[in-house]
C-alpha cells in the first residue's frame with residue numbers, strides 16, 4: 202500500500218489555519234496556499250537521490266553532491282491545483298508543468314476530465330500531482346489514471362487537505378502513489394465537502410463566488 206504522510210511542520214500548520222479562516226480573502230488565500238505548497242515540497246524532496254560529481258572551486262578540484270535520478274514535473278489538477286504551482290516552482294524552477302483539467306459534478310460528485318496537456322517525456326519524470334483538496338478522491342484518481350495511460354510511472358500526490366475517504370480511495374486504486382497532505386480532516390459532508398476544510402478551494406483562489 203502507498204504511504205500517506207501528514208506534513209506537520211509548524212509553519213505549514215500555521216499557514217493552513219490562516220487559509221481555513223473564511224475571512225481570508227482571495228489575495229491572501231492565493232499567496233498563502235503557494236507558501237504552503239513550497240514548504241510541503243521542501244519536506245517531500247528530502248528523499249530525492251543524490252550523486253557525486255567533480256567540480257572545480259576557486260581552490261581546486263573537489264567531489265560534490267548534486268541531484269541524481271529522474272527529472273521532475275508538476276501536474277496541477279485544474280483549476281484549483283494551479284494555486285500550488287508557483288510555490289513548487291520557487292524550489293524547483295526547472296520543473297516542467299503538465300495540466301489536467303477536471304471538474305466535479307456538484308450533484309453526482311463524479312469527476313469529468315476536460316483537458317490534458319503533458320510534457321512529452323512524462324514516462325521519464327517524477328511527477329508531483331497537486332490539488333488543494335482530496336475529498337471523495339474521484340478527481341485525483343481519474344487524473345492519475347490519465348497520467349498512467351500516457352506512460353507515467355512515478356507519481357506522488359500532494360494536497361493541502363485530505364479526507365479519510367479520499368486517502369482510502371487513492372490507496373485502493375493506485376497503491377503505488379504516495380500521498381502527502383498538510384492535514385487529514387475529519388469528514389466529508391453529505392454534499393462532498395471536506396470538514397473543516399477550506400470551503401471551495403477553486404472559488405476562493407480565483408474569486409469566482
Ligand SMILES: O=P(O)(O)OC[C@H]1O[C@H](OP(=O)(O)OP(=O)(O)O)[C@H](O)[C@@H]1O
Nearest residue numbers: 279280281304305336337338339340403
Ligand atoms: O476528491 P473529489 O471529490 O473529486 O473533489 C476534489 C476536487 O474538487 C475540486 O475541484 P472542482 O471540481 O471544484 O474544480 P475547480 O478546481 O475548477 O474548482 C478540487 O480542487 C478537487 O479537484
Ligand SMILES: O=c1cc[nH]c(=O)[nH]1
Nearest residue numbers: 336394395400401402
Ligand atoms: O471541500 C472541498 C471538496 C471539494 N472541492 C473543494 O474545493 N472543497
Ligand SMILES: [Mg+2]
Nearest residue numbers: 401402403404
Ligand atoms: Mg471548485
